[in-house]
Amino acid sequence: NRATPPRRSSSASSSSSSIRCSKRSARMRTGLVSTLSLLNTPRSGVARMQSELVQLTRETTTGRFADVGLELGARTGTSARLHIDTAALAAIADMNGLAATRLSETRAALDHVAAGADAFLEQLILGRDAAAWPQAQTDSALQSLIGDANATGSGGYLFGGINSAVEPLADFDAGPKAAVDAAFLARFGVAADDPLAAEIDPADMADFLDNEFAALFADPEWAVWSSASDQPIRSRISPTETIDASVSANQTAVRKLAMVYAMTAGLGVGGLGAETRQVVADKAIGLLGEANSDLTSLRAGVDVAQGRIADATERVMLQKSILENRIATIEGVDPAEAKTKLDMLSVQIEMSYSLTVRLMRLSILNYV
Template sequence: MSLVSLGDLAQSFVMRRNMGQVKAELQILTQEMTTGVSADTVRHTGADLGPLNAISASLARLAAYHSATTELELFSGAMQTALQTVDGFATDLAPQLLSAGAALQDSTLDALGAQAEQSFKAAVAAFNTRVGDRSLFAGSATHQTPLPEGEALLATLETVVAGAATAADVAAALDGWFTDPAGYAAQAYQGSAAMAEITIAPGEKAAIGVTALDVGIRDTLKGLAMAALMGRGVPGEATAGRAALATMAGEALLAAQPHRAGLAAATGMVEGQIAAAQARNSAEITALELARAKIVSVDPFEAATKVKEAQTQLEMIYAVTARLSSLSLMEYLR
């Protein structure tokens, strides 16, 4: 049997190749031992990637739900804040208007008229609130500001009540304009229908249906506008007429309170639905991530054993290399 030997150059090449392979394997094994995750998923799962792909698809879908619920949560929260702010204006002003209507004092009527005008403009600004450059109360036309600015809207209303001789005439003119489809809905509201439903969880949809066209918002603006116009001398300079209009404004704000409460309740229900969907989605994400980790995880004891074996093998290669490097002709001839 003939003996086959390797030349020095070939032997050096073989040793370097083996050393490189063991180093690469040691690096992979160390990574697996540290992270607890297999570096070669295909090999680890026996090329059965179906469960992993299904989990990844579910997680991607849940990520989309998370984005939708986060945006809807932001919208509903900001909308609830605006509704509460305007309700605070109306709730605070209504009893004062009723009291001033009975007192028949011009100074009190003037002060309440100025306060009502500020509240009206602030209410319009609240309904024109934008979140992320998207309007809250414009329905699906989120790129549009739903209402003109408060001063411009008051100027329009002054035109609407022009010529009204009594408080009753002013109230009737305002009521007609706010309820007529050719009035508030056509001349003031610049949005569109309510937003469509969006999917927030598997098999579940939600939508915020509140717009500046809702009765609670229209009637509240009507009551505030009535009081603001009273402060501007409508229906005339007579104290009795202004006092009567103040009383009607207070009654209008009180009458709109159940509608405002209904809008807040509807928005609150959507907030609750979103919170429940987020909790379910979060639990499902956690379960899927645990399942994925179980599939790709490696046994820590086995990983540590393999690392030790690779280290021993590498040390042996180093020792052999060092031994071969120290050989000389004198050592060979001994």
């Protein structure tokens, strides 16, 4: 009799069948997950590469790190201080440009004032002994001085000092004329345009010009003429240097010129006696000489200030260039390396797009 082989239990057979089914099911799921991963992997990488592309493009364009703080770490404070110092030097250079422009305009106005004084001096010399007094020329010279003193530029009145928002000199008829007429009347008992003024003694006129009339152009009476400030505009031309960057209408030269023009235009000189008129003319000629000397000093001071600004600006720009080079050393990127990375990343992005398109075109229908 043959031996009958033992039968497998039903539980063992069921377990073996379950294992085979599980393996087949696992293989089927693995295939589905693998296809999805191939499709999503290029998509997930594109966003990261696009972000890197933006940073590399910025670095290639600017020549510095896209995120300076991230790249420098603890050295970020040094970089920030260098930027602050550079900005301060740039601001000084800009202010120097404004100060230089203001002084250039001031110099031109002073030149015009000096030219007018020279021309008027010639007229006075000719009119001293002439039968007719050059009243029209004296009136014009007075108005010309007021116009030059009220010249504007660089956003304000050039001769106003720190009070550059207000006209420095008042119009003669707006106040100064009344003060001159009052002083004349108080001294001689007649108005300047009264025919009796022809009888004024030359010595009395000389004393009046040296005292009561001269006092009108000294403080505090000068306030009737001028609204300018004695304090000039100060300008910082370097981290350690400041200068006067304006000229005030309260300078002695301007006061003497105002005295000359007011004297010859507002005292009715044409109606005075010949000798008295010569006293006025001689006084005016002497004051014009003094005023011209003072104007020369003022113009020389402006020239010196312009030279100091030019020298200071050159030093400031040199310091700024040194700081900018230090910043470039700390924050700068290698242009060639950045360009190479940018090109490689662009190729990777193009390949990723191409792969994504090809995967999206895959369809089982193409193989049925």
